[in-house]
Amino acid sequence: MGLVSLENLRPGMVLASPLKAPDGRVMLGAGVEIKEGHIKMFRVWGIPWADVEGEEDQSIREEAQSREEALSAARDVVMRWFKPSHPLEEELFHLAVENAARRLLEEGALPPGWIPSPPKEQPKLNLGELGVGLPAMLHLVRQQVRLSSFPAIYFKLREVIDSPVSSAAKIAEVVSKDPALTVRLLRLVNSSYYGFPKRIDSIQRAVAIVGTNQLTALAMAVSAMGAFRGVPSSRMDVGAFWEHSVACAVTARVIAFTLKMPNEEQFFLSGLLHDIGRLVLFSKVPWVMKSLMEGALFEGVPTYVLEGRHLGFDHGRLGERLLKEWNIPDFIRVLVGGHHDPMGCDMPREASVVHLADAVALAMRWGSSGSSLTPPVDPAVPRMLELPPEGLPVVVSQAARQIAEIRRIFLI
Known part of the structure; x- marks a missing residue:
């Protein structure tokens, strides 16, 4: 040799x-x-x-x-x-192995959170007064809505943008009243995504550069993160949750771009919000989520399987219902609700994008959302998306390059 x-x-x-x-x-x-x-x-x-x-x-x-x-x-x-079971999953498995091997060579060990640690005994599930099915889901949503409505900045911005007398100056005036949105807008416009040689500090110019579609998406993303800022770190790793959400969002946008599907920013938002129902569960019934996660590890199945079995709904459907209460556009709601069952929703091809992006992010260990195991990719997805296994490495490499930049915009 x-x-x-x-x-x-x-x-x-x-x-x-x-x-x-x-x-x-x-x-x-x-x-x-x-x-x-x-x-x-x-x-x-x-x-x-x-x-x-x-x-x-x-x-x-x-x-x-x-x-x-x-x-x-x-x-x-x-x-x-x-554990891969069809060609697209096998390709993703190879990419995950390469990623893990690289970490082993660079750091000598994998991060402790990467490796599942199943409990020795089947945990007992105590639903308390929560109940199951639609009544339980509505109860959780109403609790969340009473505690935290979707921030008004998003709807105010939409109102100004949709106005026939809208202007960059008026939009900039609304943006400047929200410090979190202002900071992230300036980070975005000064990122390598735009590549301007000189720093841009003017809100009005930043608004003109990014455009209304991307600005609206940015406002919704910032608002969603703000709505759950109070979830205690003792209940879940909030940082890892948003790491995973951002990774899924970026990967969904890359898949949509690769397949020349319109509404890239809508795919980004759907990926960002896909697990928002799990945040509700962590926030309102953390003891239920803890036992569901442990039970899923014990059985060797993704957590959403036990959610459906014991609650009568999974976090995707719960998130869809919450987004309806918050008056979030139908496109995003449907993709959030169907991201674990894309063939069973009204927009199977679009939902397949988020479904695959979620699996990629979990397989590559880009953050964590409360499920240690990678959910299976529906075998119909490669055909539905017309994405052959050999097209996946390009998607994953492009997503990996973009995630670090987008993470800096949203999470730092």
């Missing part, structure tokens, strides 16, 4: 063994002569070395062995939260 690093590969070298991408797919067979175009392709795919006839970089042999050991360990541990 003669390993040569990417930096030392040259056209004319001949592969001694098949060259594989990080996800295990064979890219070039043994005996192929490497050309300049191949080397460029290796960079895009993140391939660090190749086995070349008659050549070897002594310095990378040890690195190659460490990588193989990390990949082997990562496969074993990822199986504890994700």
